Amino acid sequence: MATIVRISELKAHDGETVTLQGWLYNSRGKGKIMFLLLRDGSGICQCVTVKAAIGEERFAELKALGQESSLTITGKVKVDERAPGGVEMDLISAEIIQNASDYPIGKKEHGPSFLLDNRHLWLRSKRQMALMRLRHRVIKSFRDYLDNDGFFCVDSPVFTPNACEGTSTLFETDYFDDKAYLTQSGQLYGEASAMALGKAYCFGPTFRAEKSKTRRHLTEFWMLEPEIAYADLDQVCDVAEGMLRYTLRQVLEHNQTDLNDLERDAAVLEAYDVDFPRLTYADAAKMLVAWQESGEYESDFKPGDDLGAPDETMLGQHYGCPVMVTHWPAAIKAFYMKRDGDGNALGVDIIAPTAGEIVGGAIREDDEDTLRQRIIEHDLPLEAFAWYLDLRKFGSVPHGGFGLGLERTISWISGVEHIRECIPYPRTISRLHP
Incomplete structure (x- = not known):
């Protein structure tokens, strides 16, 4: 035989x-x-x-x-x-x-709606198989890098009693005689894990009830979220950059056939494997305003605003590689971010060419009284965050981490425009099946 x-x-x-x-x-x-x-x-x-x-x-x-x-x-x-x-x-x-007859996805061209209706079969096409193999490589590379750097994988719950990123995009569900929410992020629990193990990460699905139809948004997507005890912002940036560059090299080494099937030029990915530029939000804002005034692009952006897709695109095109934007206006960032002496949030976003923001990270507020006041200012229920405040009562230390959107990262690496192809079964505001 x-x-x-x-x-x-x-x-x-x-x-x-x-x-x-x-x-x-x-x-x-x-x-x-x-x-x-x-x-x-x-x-x-x-x-x-x-x-x-x-x-x-x-x-x-x-x-x-x-x-x-x-x-x-x-x-x-x-x-x-x-x-x-x-x-x-x-x-x-x-x-x-x-002998399979009348296979619905034949050689003729099909529109995206038809293909998504038949996603369970569309996955068998050459392009989609390449994307799923690439997804596997990216996940494996992330985990290998973090595992080798002394991180421990600790899962965070999917049902949560409170919000992490704001209450307007929560999926609410009945939980016996209580209310629960599908997780927006595993970060808060990741912080608890880091206080136990020093370095920890969680990796799993997250849910945002955002009524957005852009190519960069899904209602269900996967997040990798490392947390580090005794960290400063530079260390958080170093881990994120090191992991992304390691992943690029792994893809180039092991997935050349898949890149060919996706018509992705390996030279483009090789050009991304450089030191990522780091600039403050204030410097990025000056550049964006100057480009607006010179007519290089159109945007409603003004200093103090969050970056929109056109702004992220301009920064990505300008640098030709991922760029790290740090020290953000506190008003547009989450309540848990620590602030510097100037009142800026000690946060970092990594903006990748064509994909936009793929990483959002920060140093977390480690002072109990300050964090409690932030929770109150954001009209969040103190009782739901009692356990989170406990982390600041018992051995609080400077700490930080980041969240990485898996599908956006795959979109960036693969060159695929819409992230709905970067997840096996995409969930959007208009799609729940198959």
Whole structure:
């Protein structure tokens, strides 16, 4: 019996007879030779099928297979750089598991609504498979980097009794005889984890009831949120930058085929692997105003405002790499951010070319009385934050961290314009299915 291997492993079996298990991606040919393109999730392999080798009846059965039919193929591996993926198989035998007919996502062009309605099948396309493999690599790289830097993964709850980023975008749900909310962020619990373990991160889904239809927004998305005890803003920036640059290098090393399938120029990603410029909000505001006055771009931005998509785009284009904007006006940042001597929030946003903000971080307020007053000023219920205030009562230390939006980061790395393609099953204000 031939060894069962994955398509991604074929080059290591040159000249051997092996078995592949997969699905028919495409087929072509006429006469006595047919080319079956088999996919198994790890790649696509061209299987050369000769009528004389397998018999006329089996040849006819294979020729009649519909797209996405499932089958097991045994054949001899032949490394050939001219073939798709640089390797092909000379088919010896094939077992048809199921003949799929009328596959709805054919070779013709389909609109985004149709494709999203059939997302469970659209994931099988070459581009979407490449994005999911890239997503896996990005997640693995994040975790590897943090694990190697002494962080511990500590999960935060999805049901929460209070808001982290503001009450206007909460998903509320009945929780037996109480009210609960789907988490906007695991940060507050991450701070507690950091007080226990020194360095901690959580990674999971977050929910924002934002009625936004932009290409950068989802109502459900994944966040990576590290927290560090005894940290200053520079250390928070260093961890975020180091992790992103490490991830870029891992993608370039391991996902070149996926980048090719996405038509993403590796040279663009290589250019991002540089020291990220760091500038204050005040300096960024001056630049944006100057560009407005010179007519380089149009925006309603004025100093003191949060940055909108056009403003982030201009900064990303100007630097040609991710840029860190620090020391923000406290009025536009969250209540838990510590302030410097000038009253600015000790926060940092990382703005990436084409993707906008992918990281938001800060030093957290570590003084109990100051934090309590902020909670009151923001009209938040003190009782819901009693446990959070406890962190400032018992061994409070300077600490900070950041939240990274996974789908925006994948959009930036892949060059894919809309983040709905960067998550397996996107949830937006107009989409809950499949």
